[in-house]
Amino acid sequence: MVMLLRSCCRVLLPHIVTCRNHHVSAKGKRCLLSRLYQPRSLWEVKASETEAKPNEPTSKSQKLMIKAGLIRPSSPGCFHYLPFTVRAMEKLIRLIDKEMQDIGGQKIDMPTLSSAALWRQSGRWDLMGKELFRLMDRHNQEYCLGPTHEEAVTHLVASEGGINNKELPLLLYQITRKFRDEQRPCFGLLRGREFYMKDMYTFDISDESAYETYRNVCDAYTNIFRALGVRFVKVQADTGNIGGKMSHEFHLPANIGEDRLLVCGSCDFSANVELLQHNEKNCPVCTGQLKETKGIEIGHTFYLGTKYSHVFKATCYDSQKTPFIAEMGCYGIGVSRLLAASLEVLSKEDDIHWPGLIAPYQVCLISPKKGSKESEAITISETLYDEIIQSVPWLRDETVLDDRSYLTIGKRVKEAHMTGYPYIIVVGKKALETPSLFEVRSHNTDEVHFFSREGVIDFLQRVKVI
């Protein structure tokens, strides 16, 4: 069988691309909702059908994300992320990257396959028990699927002969999939077996500088959660099987949360109930009343000390080349969990509310129904769409035209609210008046405005994207 084909051997000048963002629609093409893969098979069914199997706990974010065509279960604790979710995840990752890099974080990428030898060296091969996914390769070498990477990163740094004075503090991080064989995965992306985590590992020469690094990372975490507009609590925490000298957890207060927190109504106090003695009802700081809330853990910081650097001999050198065992910290954010937890705390029962900055798309523009009185306004909606992406170029890839003109406006507005677009623009009857007026709904603040064409553009100028 002779197989032959055209050759493409010409060496051409590189085709140059000037954009720096991920999702670039082809120029001049409209982003049509009818083309987007957002399976709606469940939109019409009763809520009960979107729920998990009997006895399987479920959560609001899980139900909404499945119903709105954002995720699909594949096996217990594992999900397909559909296009809307990937867009939101990429934005969340950009936000985290920015904050990590602003404090000097450098991004690396370590393998999922993690050799048993490393885990035996730290003593965690046995300690991790059934939560570790374990496997053997064709040569009967043992590996686990990394749930965290203290061993890997410390061994890496140590094997380079240590860290010189100028490189200190060294902050290495990655945003990769992690694996944990949960006994009972549940709540969708809130407690999965395969999930995205941002894990940072820091190396300092002294206690003092390590504490400063610890504070810097905590401040960056605060920036991230504030940028998302979610209410969060930071509490001191147990160091668990990670180990170390000090640890804090970041939680989003939510009924579905698996940690019980006590928050004082009168002062700044808050704590994980597990760590309080007896059954305290009053704040130990101001004696104000403690209110119990549950929390979803979205971040965890550890001051490790020399626990791992001692085992793997990771060394820092001062300006006189004197070696010191590195003081380490490790810092996690459950990235996919943070995404779902944000929806959990911000959404209404039937409508998703995204943190504005990471919504998959910022704007949904809804055209009139074909055959309706206002159907002549269909072309007006197309022109308005083109004007928006012309005048507000950063919304070029953020604006969806709901072109399903066989559906009523009402039905599409309802779906748009459910999907959670921060801004919904309806081209209805008033678009045929002189001058044209358009309804602009701000989903997250529940405001409705009628704007002229210029008013719409002015309004959208203030929408920020990442």
Next chain:
Amino acid sequence: MVMLLRSCCRVLLPHIVTCRNHHVSAKGKRCLLSRLYQPRSLWEVKASETEAKPNEPTSKSQKLMIKAGLIRPSSPGCFHYLPFTVRAMEKLIRLIDKEMQDIGGQKIDMPTLSSAALWRQSGRWDLMGKELFRLMDRHNQEYCLGPTHEEAVTHLVASEGGINNKELPLLLYQITRKFRDEQRPCFGLLRGREFYMKDMYTFDISDESAYETYRNVCDAYTNIFRALGVRFVKVQADTGNIGGKMSHEFHLPANIGEDRLLVCGSCDFSANVELLQHNEKNCPVCTGQLKETKGIEIGHTFYLGTKYSHVFKATCYDSQKTPFIAEMGCYGIGVSRLLAASLEVLSKEDDIHWPGLIAPYQVCLISPKKGSKESEAITISETLYDEIIQSVPWLRDETVLDDRSYLTIGKRVKEAHMTGYPYIIVVGKKALETPSLFEVRSHNTDEVHFFSREGVIDFLQRVKVI
């Protein structure tokens, strides 16, 4: 033990971020080479020491990437990607995203853990043999680590009840880690056990439209390889254990390649030698002489037909709601392999050459040596750095200041060539003349220019980034 902490419960207005790129240095901060994690422990050693163990094959890209502090081996066929490599990978991913989305591709993200049941349904659980990494969870359920996702995606699409007319053709893709338990992993990122792959899966309603989709994806591949400025060959290929009706491979011709290709010196003909009958020496099209070259496979396209859609019942509906079994295609690019293969074919023996567009950083600015005659120019180099990122804002995060002024200029220029910065600016003696002159070296074209301050800025204006 009472644990209590400050609470951060205030709900603040979201902190707005306007940038859209990944790597944003804090404003006003200089990106100093002395701060970057690029372990240089091997830079001074003899080439032989960077080579693999006896009998383990090695490659130019592997040696250079290890020597220049870009990657580090963790276990056979698995590598840590260090910060420079992560930056290049992210750029390559942006390029691929752009091209995939320009042809209507929608990005999804499917789990690594892939249930054995799906693979049994397609018959590939046994067929894949030892190349599949297999494991069991705590409930003794069998999984593999997905090397490819035909089963998963077809099952996903089928379980949504099929694809309606308006959504067609449906092009879903992901860029994720894949796993293959190679008998003999080698050549660094060229043949690993854990690697990044872009895999796209397409669904069409007819043969005819499926062929059109196939051509569109091949064209997008051509755009990607051209944007990288690498010489490539497209040959018809065997469908192997993926199966289907038609298949092509994309290769970068290179001696280290594992496929033997025959390329005609007189016409467009090229073919994989495995697919030629006998031992042909002459081109079957023009009878010109065939020259043998080896190729590194970087892309593979398959027209699958209904092989998987039939098994999983993935259906398309036409405008009359008549169902058709979907005509599928699948399309891979080995992303981490493409990165390494580009270095393999572009680099010199001692110097890395990146495809300009995806170089980790575009510009390296080298300051004078402390204590040398031109040491007064150190402040000039800092000023020039600040002017560059001020006047060419897209180079803000692309310009490194080699502040290691304890080293000679010569040594740092040599290291900069080895790392492969496309543009190296040397602030030397001539910077102290009136007006100041700066040496600008274009690494990929081997040109050297002396420019004034304004000349440098003008020159850098034409550098494109992604």
